Amino acid sequence: MDVAQNLERVRHKIAAACRRSGLGPEDVELVAVTKDVGLDAIKQALDAGVKVLGENRVQELVRKYPELPGVRWHFIGHLQRNKVKPLVGRVELIHSMDRWSLAQELDRQARRFGRVFRVLVQVNVTGEAGRFGVPPGDLIDFVNRAAGLEGLRVEGLMVMAPFVTDPEEVRPLFREMRGLFERLSDDSGVRMRYLSMGMSSDYTVAVEEGANMVRIGTAVFGPRKCTLRGD
Numbered sequence: 001m002d003v004a005q006n007l008e009r010v011r012h013k014i015a016a017a018c019r020r021s022g023l024g025p026e027d028v029e030l031v032a033v034t035k036d037v038g039l040d041a042i043k044q045a046l047d048a049g050v051k052v053l054g055e056n057r058v059q060e061l062v063r064k065y066p067e068l069p070g071v072r073w074h075f076i077g078h079l080q081r082n083k084v085k086p087l088v089g090r091v092e093l094i095h096s097m098d099r100w101s102l103a104q105e106l107d108r109q110a111r112r113f114g115r116v117f118r119v120l121v122q123v124n125v126t127g128e129a130g131r132f133g134v135p136p137g138d139l140i141d142f143v144n145r146a147a148g149l150e151g152l153r154v155e156g157l158m159v160m161a162p163f164v165t166d167p168e169e170v171r172p173l174f175r176e177m178r179g180l181f182e183r184l185s186d187d188s189g190v191r192m193r194y195l196s197m198g199m200s201s202d203y204t205v206a207v208e209e210g211a212n213m214v215r216i217g218t219a220v221f222g223p224r225k226c227t228l229r230g231d
């Protein structure tokens with residue numbers, strides 16, 4: 001497993017996809033997802049120029065945090081309210097604010113420590129019950145309410161597409177999310193900066209459709225042992 005080589009391939013593909021989306025490669029932030037990845041491989045990625053790491057479990061982030069000083073951490077996973085506190089002061093951005101009760105708790109903990117959490121709102125793309133995220137139809141209202149909380153700064157949306165074998169199948173969905181992102185930027189009072197969309201299996205399509213933040217694990221670090229996608 002050559003992490004540096006993998007990264008080069010990923011960056012190359014992002015740059016190619018950018019030529020189709022109209023963004024510059026420097027406009028797309030690569031979040032290297034390090035869940036279940038050991039420190040050695042992570043250090044290889046940092047040596048190869050990775051700036052931002054993403055974790056989806058609080059415990060794992062807290063464990064790795066002191067080992068890797070100077071890293072910018074993003075939290076990308078489903079978040080329980082009683083696990084919010086350790087994230088204060090440790091993470092630069094939370095991608096997965098997916099419900100109002102979590103927004104309230106993030107706000108509460110940030111204010112307790114005199115801080116602000118920067119957050120993205122996770123969209124329940126299919127609107128299905130049982131999937132995490134805010135249904136598209138509720139977004140404007142949700143974003144405006146969350147923007148009223150002093151301890152939060154809403155900066156965009158996070159999208160997780162259903163798993164498909166051919167990423168072309170999710171292109172229409174990504175396109176729809178891009179449209180939603182732009183409408184929200186126009187219609188809410190909130191400046192939407194980041195559209196976090198695309199993982200190892202679908203990031204080229206996501207970038208072509210306007211993602212400016214991608215969360216990539218497997219394509220950089222190789223397959224994980226036995227973790228379920230997104231757990």
Ligand SMILES: *Cc1c(COP(=O)(O)O)cnc(C)c1O
Pocket residue numbers: 033035056076077160199200201215216217218219229230231
């Ligand atoms: C694991 C994970 C990713 C990265 O998945 P890969 O398929 O390994 O690139 C992205 N986003 C979230 C929320 C994840 O949990």
